[in-house]
Amino acid sequence: MYASLHLVKSLGITFRRFVETYVDDLRWFFKGGFGARYRPDTLPIRQSPTKSRGIFTVQYPAERLPLPERFRGFPFLIEEEGKLRCTACGTCARVCPPQCIWIVRASDPETGKPLREPAEFYIDISICMQCGFCAEFCPFDAIKMGHEIEIAAFDREKDLLLDLERLRKPLSYHAQIHPTEYAAEQEKKQARAAARARK
Ligand code: SF4
Ligand code: SF4
Structure with missing residues (x-):
């Protein structure tokens, strides 16, 4: 009862x-x-x-x-003033645990000398484990973790192998999803510029 x-x-x-x-x-x-x-x-x-x-x-x-600011979706490359920050140094590709980053460095068409920019950049986000190592180790703050989570797709090669065009995102996107990190970066940038001006 x-x-x-x-x-x-x-x-x-x-x-x-x-x-x-x-x-x-x-x-x-x-x-x-x-x-x-x-x-x-x-x-x-x-x-x-x-x-x-x-x-x-x-x-x-x-x-x-x-989503919290430090949420790790998939990596993207920052484009600032029409140019990628990435210098094609290859650090991210070396530290990536599942080895899902491929980079081809651009070269000068006349001299053949390597340039500080990528000609091709691929990330296979079907393999990426969202560890954030690439963003953490990048010496140029060129690659960051985005906030995309809805990536279900039918065609793995077409939809989940991201190329340069799909990886590049404007600086404003980074500022919008990572406001604290962006503010700290801007502060550092201004401090460096002030130090240079004093010299
Ligand atoms: S994203 Fe960063 S670490 Fe990766 S190649 Fe570009 S500059 Fe180097
Ligand atoms: S988040 Fe980790 S697994 Fe994904 S591309 Fe970056 S280093 Fe590789």
Whole structure:
């Protein structure tokens, strides 16, 4: 009898949550219109154990949890003022544990001398284990870990072997997803420029 009472009580809680989910949908609708409950700023309320009503799981893919700044997706190359920061030094390819980076250094068409830029750059993100070593060891802050996570594809070679065009991303993207790191880099850059000017 005692156990049955607890069973009824727990089923009651589940039922209350179920009904409240629909009530909550309406509440968000009247508060902010369609999609209000899926806005990033309303997520902390919806996920709060004390403030939320109804279900508090994330309704993926309509709703997404914000990724932390240091989240490691897949690597990308930074393009600054129309030029890649990468000098084709090859450090990233050497430290990559599963060896999924391939680089071909560019060379001067007239002299044949090697240039400080890549002619080709490939990362096989079907092999990449998102360790971040490439970004950590790059001496030029040229490669960073992006925030892409939805990479499911049918054709591995076509969709998951990223070439130079797909790897390059503007500096503004880096600034947007890594604001703290970007600010620290800018500070260092300014300090170096000031030191040079003093000499
Ligand atoms: S991304 Fe960095 S480590 Fe890799 S080749 Fe370019 S400059 Fe070197
Ligand atoms: S994140 Fe790790 S596995 Fe992926 S390319 Fe960089 S070093 Fe290689």
